[in-house]
Amino acid sequence: MTTLELFRNTALNTPEPIGPRAVVMRGYALPYVDDLLSAIADIVSHAPFRNMVTPGGFTMSVALTNCGALGWTTDRKGYRYTSIDPDTGGPWPAMPDVFAALASEAAAAAGFRNFKPDACLINRYLPGARLSLHQDRNERDFNAPIVSVSLGMSATFLFGGHVRSDKTAKIPLHHGDIAVWGEVDRMRYHGVMPLKDEPHPLLSNQRINFTFRKAG
Numbered sequence: 001m002t003t004l005e006l007f008r009n010t011a012l013n014t015p016e017p018i019g020p021r022a023v024v025m026r027g028y029a030l031p032y033v034d035d036l037l038s039a040i041a042d043i044v045s046h047a048p049f050r051n052m053v054t055p056g057g058f059t060m061s062v063a064l065t066n067c068g069a070l071g072w073t074t075d076r077k078g079y080r081y082t083s084i085d086p087d088t089g090g091p092w093p094a095m096p097d098v099f100a101a102l103a104s105e106a107a108a109a110a111g112f113r114n115f116k117p118d119a120c121l122i123n124r125y126l127p128g129a130r131l132s133l134h135q136d137r138n139e140r141d142f143n144a145p146i147v148s149v150s151l152g153m154s155a156t157f158l159f160g161g162h163v164r165s166d167k168t169a170k171i172p173l174h175h176g177d178i179a180v181w182g183e184v185d186r187m188r189y190h191g192v193m194p195l196k197d198e199p200h201p202l203l204s205n206q207r208i209n210f211t212f213r214k215a216g
């Protein structure tokens, strides 16, 4: 852990509210980083990162993969969750225990009890990659929160309102930070600004974000 990370982890470890039922927990994932990264390497060896196509015909700048019973996918036909990886034809890799444990622990720390995700979308951002404003609305259960873990390069997370044109707050997300949003904040528009090329000591020019959801 660098001094900066240690400072964030200890001095700022009270959840930072970004909405009535939304928080950022600085450095919350830092103690798990080694385990998370080896689990991700294993997942990616079975279900590689790929740049999917949106229904509108655009190739996403963010590359993605999934683990868990269900995985989020997109193609010309639409956005949806599938139990099969369309690239490999097999199931998505199982959700590693360290993922499931961290997700429910972080959700509980943010005030959401008994969170048992069945889907984990893993996004990889290289410099310049961005995610335009969207709502997470392909899940069947909007009662469960979204738990978002960030590793590697820092990003600016945009957290808006319930209408796309609502003003967005700009929230920096650094290596090890976890954001959680649910209940009244569950359907808020959010996105990620184009990533700056500021390499991270551990992950070089990548940002990896993974979001846990109750999708089925």
Ligand code: SIN
Pocket: 121, 123, 131, 148, 157, 173, 190, 191, 192, 209, 211
């Ligand atoms: C997402 O909205 O699925 C990802 C958000 C992020 O990369 O921080």
Ligand code: FE2
Pocket: 134, 135, 136, 190
């Ligand atoms: Fe999202």
